[in-house]
Amino acid sequence: MIKMIDVKKAFNGQVVLDGLNLEIPEGRITAVIGPSGCGKSVLMKHMIGLLKPDSGQVIVDGEDIVPLGRNQLNRVREKFGMLFQGAALFDSMTVFENVAFPLEEKTSLSRARIRDRVHEALEHVGLRGVDEKYPDELSGGMKKRVGLARALLLNPRIILFDEPTTGLDPIICKAIHRLIQETHARFGFTAVIVTHEVPEIFTLCDYVAMLLDGKVLAAGTPGEIQRSADPRVIQFIRGELEGPLHFI
Amino acid sequence: MRAIVEKLGALTLGLVREMGHMLNFLLYALYIIVRSPAKPFHTLKQIHFIGAKSFFVIFLTASFTGMVLGLQGYYTLAKFGSEGMLGSVVALSLIRELGPVLSALMVTGRAGSAITAEIGIMRISEQIDALHTMALEPFKYLISPKLLAALIVLPLLCSIFDVVGVYGGYLVGVKLLGVNPGAYFHEMEKSVEWKDVYSGIVKSLSFGVIIAWICCYKGYHAGHGAEGVSRATTAAVVMSSVLILIWDYFLTSVLL
Numbered sequence: 001m002i003k004m005i006d007v008k009k010a011f012n013g014q015v016v017l018d019g020l021n022l023e024i025p026e027g028r029i030t031a032v033i034g035p036s037g038c039g040k041s042v043l044m045k046h047m048i049g050l051l052k053p054d055s056g057q058v059i060v061d062g063e064d065i066v067p068l069g070r071n072q073l074n075r076v077r078e079k080f081g082m083l084f085q086g087a088a089l090f091d092s093m094t095v096f097e098n099v100a101f102p103l104e105e106k107t108s109l110s111r112a113r114i115r116d117r118v119h120e121a122l123e124h125v126g127l128r129g130v131d132e133k134y135p136d137e138l139s140g141g142m143k144k145r146v147g148l149a150r151a152l153l154l155n156p157r158i159i160l161f162d163e164p165t166t167g168l169d170p171i172i173c174k175a176i177h178r179l180i181q182e183t184h185a186r187f188g189f190t191a192v193i194v195t196h197e198v199p200e201i202f203t204l205c206d207y208v209a210m211l212l213d214g215k216v217l218a219a220g221t222p223g224e225i226q227r228s229a230d231p232r233v234i235q236f237i238r239g240e241l242e243g244p245l246h247f248i
Numbered sequence: 249m250r251a252i253v254e255k256l257g258a259l260t261l262g263l264v265r266e267m268g269h270m271l272n273f274l275l276y277a278l279y280i281i282v283r284s285p286a287k288p289f290h291t292l293k294q295i296h297f298i299g300a301k302s303f304f305v306i307f308l309t310a311s312f313t314g315m316v317l318g319l320q321g322y323y324t325l326a327k328f329g330s331e332g333m334l335g336s337v338v339a340l341s342l343i344r345e346l347g348p349v350l351s352a353l354m355v356t357g358r359a360g361s362a363i364t365a366e367i368g369i370m371r372i373s374e375q376i377d378a379l380h381t382m383a384l385e386p387f388k389y390l391i392s393p394k395l396l397a398a399l400i401v402l403p404l405l406c407s408i409f410d411v412v413g414v415y416g417g418y419l420v421g422v423k424l425l426g427v428n429p430g431a432y433f434h435e436m437e438k439s440v441e442w443k444d445v446y447s448g449i450v451k452s453l454s455f456g457v458i459i460a461w462i463c464c465y466k467g468y469h470a471g472h473g474a475e476g477v478s479r480a481t482t483a484a485v486v487m488s489s490v491l492i493l494i495w496d497y498f499l500t501s502v503l504l
Binding site: 050 | 369378
């Protein structure tokens with residue numbers, strides 16, 4: 001379980017997280033939604049210790065990770081997998097090398113066993129015959145799927161998805177959502193998805209948290225969020241221009 | 249008045265802080281080399297990139313530097329009727345100064361800028377963050393192999409520079425201007441001491457550290473977007489070139 005208590009973070013004086021409180025339930029899929037620039041990605045980077053808050057606590061499995069040093073933080077990160085917004089594949093390596101990399105570095109599996117595991121993971125995300133391709137030869141959707149295969153490979157207990165479907169066509173979007181759902185059903189990890197895919201995400205996730213101005217504006221099941229009495233929540237999930245929120 | 253003092257103070261503090269960060273960066277990279285060395289293949293790849301691929305540039309610069317030294321040296325020495333000393337002039341200037349400094353500057357331009365750009369792009373495309381999330385130490389894969397490779401490669405490139413330069417001087421001095429070939433090499437042998445060679449090697453070793461250190465640091469802390477990477481690359485090349493020349497002065501004054 002991940003719990004964030006009164007987390008504050010500012011970059012060069014600009015407040016991004018402003019006393020944020022959030023609880024991510026274990027073994028469920030939680031979606032984090034909210035307008036662009038409201039601090040969703042920053043929030044996610046706090047969960048895995050890529051960023052440290054100015055104040056507040058980030059608790060992972062009962063342990064506050066904010067004061068941890070490099071080595072201890074790495075121990076916590078063993079529990080995590082992360083799919084980045086741009087997939088963050090190593091561009092000097094082929095697809096195969098990318099996916100095999102964590103296995104080669106962190107396990108003592110034989111070469112043949114690694115090859116089998118990598119192929120299994122790639123097939124699981126629907127990719128075949130791309131072993132020797134480099135990331136810049138792949139389409140956006142394929143990159144995301146390779147990233148997903150890499151994130152899943154070490155069977156992490158928590159997976160963070162930073163905008164897994166942004167910039168993809170609607171069919172690939174649906175395919176990726178289904179992939180997340182299927183792998184979640186199979187492995188039962190805790191998932192956190194930062195996304196703009198509203199309302200599609202509601203059919204996929206168990207919980208939703210909506211962020212606004214560095215705080216959690218509303219949190220609950222998709223049903224509760226859709227029935228929210230807060231006009232800002234309703235305006236956002238319906239994507240209306242008129243209302244209490246002004247973006248332009 | 250107060251505003252000026254405050255600004256100056258903030259600037260100084262910022263500078264000191266940056267220098268502290270840079271020193272920490274270097275010490276941590278050295279620590280990682282010892283504690284969890286990268287696979288030999290990673291270092292080998294960097295040796296190929298920084299070293300083998302710089303060979304042609306080094307060869308070209310060295311031969312023309314040697315040739316121009318031969319030319320200039322000959323006409324200056326001819327005024328005193330001591331053209332026979334040409335060999336020692338060419339060899340000493342190359343081995344003590346020009347070899348280490350020019351080879352380091354060429355490597356900065358060719359490989360240093362590429363190192364900064366590569367690491368900078370990895371930073372902005374979150375590849376370094378990806379290593380962190382896998383609980384892997386980015387220094388082990390990105391910084392330490394480059395530092396180690398630069399340490400190995402720079403003295404070698406410097407030696408190649410020296411040898412090629414000496415033959416460049418020979419080509420102009422002996423073949424073109426008619427200095428006695430025996431005198432060219434005999435004077436050289438008489439005047440070049442082991443200490444000169446040793447100081448050249450020490451210099452190029454330390455230049456190797458400077459190049460890898462500054463270029464990796466600037467890339468690792470590149471700002472946002474393509475502009476951030478381009479700025480980091482420029483800063484890395486300028487800073488390591490200047491630092492090489494400053495450090496060269498200090499080393500010369502100590503080693504001479």
